[in-house]
Amino acid sequence: MSVPVLLLEAAGPESGQLARTAAACGHRVHAVTDAATLDSYPGALRQLLAGCLVTDFARPDQALKDITGYGRRIGAKALLTVNEYLTDLAARACAALGLSGNDPERAAAARNKALMAAAFEAGHVFTPSTTIVANRRQLRAAAGAVGFPCIVKPADGAGSAGVTAVTRLEELEQAWQAARQAQVMYGLPRDERVLVQECVRGREFSVESFTQHGVVTHLCITRKHTTGGSHRVELGHALPAQLPAAAQSALLDQASRAITAVGVRNGAAHTELVLSPDGRCTVLEIGARLGAGHIGVLLQHALGLDPWRTLWDIALGSPTTIAPTTPGYATVRFLTAPHAGRLVCVTGLPAVTTTVPSVRMRTATGADVGPATSNRGRLGHVIVTGHDPRAVDDRADQILRQITITVDPGKGT
Known part of the structure; x- marks a missing residue:
């Protein structure tokens, strides 16, 4: 059945795939973006859109009013985003429109790392020791409390931007500047706070999960290839990771706790973790979205899953079976x-x-x-x-x- 659906931001590989999938299913896809980003939409994307709302994401309360008003006018039956910066807004818009979404009261904790640290503590999630710093004067004391090496990151960053691994006192100032200068999309209001975290040693993984009506299904564990040194950039992903049963169980247990802690009820979650040599599992952070970096494409090739179709089914409240169909890699x-x-x-x-x-x-x-x-x-x-x-x-x-x-x-x- 053809229905109108809303996509908060259609630009980008994952967003574009969501738009194409919805259109292929016969749905009428309406995008929400800002004026600057709309100018970058390619012609093929514009042609498959049934409509487009231009709003100002830098004013979240006004954007919420614009989205809910537009959604009611078109009779939207689902609303989705895979954009890291818009997951909080998406949860609040779904709640206002009565659509399947995440807990609007906790959704900000899946975006803001300072709120996330508090949510993880309340949810008994194993996380690195973290101190939140509001100004430069607190920086040295925070690093002293956490110890070296430590990780310095912005409270509201994404994609590893502004994240620095600090090994000695002399590097703190530069790390502070990098965290404060990290760019956020759409001119969104900044949280100027900085996190100083324990540097947890071990192998890095992520858990890819879907949740519907609060029931979590873990699709797989992804092994991550990352750089060393001051900047921990992801150089690759591989899935499904081949791990002993005990390690898998530890990773999935902590991912489930993290998903619950930040209120993911309907949609995807991408949980990043470290597995230490002693078997301890630590959650670094979580996103209330499908993993970026072509993880959705890897899921298709390795497991035979169509994550894009599944996300729309969940957003529409349709029953869906989430299970791998091919044993690939x-x-x-x-x-x-x-x-x-x-x-x-x-x-x-x-x-x-x-x-x-x-x-x-x-x-x-x-x-x-x-x-x-x-x-x-x-x-x-x-x-x-x-x-x-x-x-x-x-x-x-x-x-x-x-x-x-x-x-x-x-x-x-």
Whole structure:
């Protein structure tokens, strides 16, 4: 049955896939965005939209009024977002429209890391020791309380922007500045507070989950490839992770606690965790959305799931069965610049095949680039799929070794 649905922001890979899926199901897709972002919508996206509301996300209360008013006028039957910055607004809009969504009273805790830390403590979630800093004067005392190394991050950041691993006192000031200068989308009101957290050592994972009417289904555990050093940028994802039963149980238990703590009741959740050598599982943070970085595409290739269709079914309140249909494996690896400068060329990219289904550069030749200090520094990606995890990972490593990224250090930033 064709129904009108609302999508808070249609720009971006995951949002675009949600829009295309809804349109393919016959639904009338209405996007909500701001004036600046609307100008970047490609023609193909504009053509599949039944309508578009332009609002000012920088004024959340007014945006909520605009969205609820528009939603009532079109008779919206569902509202979704996969945009990190809009999950709180989406929960409040769903509540106002009487649609399936998350707890509006707790939704901000899935966005703001300071609120998240408090929600995790109340929900008995294992988390790093955290001190919230309101000004520079409190910084040294906070780092002293947490100890070195420590992680300094903005309260309202996303995509690893403004996150720094600090190993000694002299690095605190620069980390503070990076956290305070991290950009937020849409000119949203800033939370100027900064978190100083214990640096938990171990392997990094994420748990991908769907919840409907408060019932949680964990789809899989994702292994994360990250950089070391001062900036912990995600260089790849692989799923489903192959882990002993006890480790899987620990990760899924903590993910369930985190999901409950921030009020995810209908929709996706992406929970990031560390598994320490002693088996202790620590939740770093959670997003009330599908995992970014092509995790949705990996779910399709590895498990035979259609996360986009499932998300719309949940938002529409339709019964849905969430279960893998294929026993596969998939990984994405991201390309980054070796140093700052102007991107001259990228050679050695593989051809697209059935086992290498996606090869894409998102940064054009001639663009200014720099070493990735956040997930926004990725230049492109390669996805590899198959049935044997070791063979897939080996193939992905081989492809990366064959790719050469040439950057002229005398140009650019």
